[in-house]
Amino acid sequence: MQTTAAPALPLQQPTLEALRAAIPALRVLPLLELLALGGAGEVCLEYLPGLQLAVNIEPT
Incomplete structure (x- = not known):
């Protein structure tokens, strides 16, 4: 988990x-x-204006 400037993408539905x-x-x-x-x-x-939280999920 880390902060990023990458945009949060909208859901498909x-x-x-x-x-x-x-x-x-x-x-x-x-x-x-x-x-x-x-x-x-x-x-x-x-997360905050102009700042997103990137969460990486790895398979187990």
């Missing part, structure tokens, strides 16, 4: 993206989606 954008606590949805799909990779979560 418009309904979930609308919720993510409207409710600050749901900024974690991209991470939950990656975990639920059992995938590996990196997601950028909105």
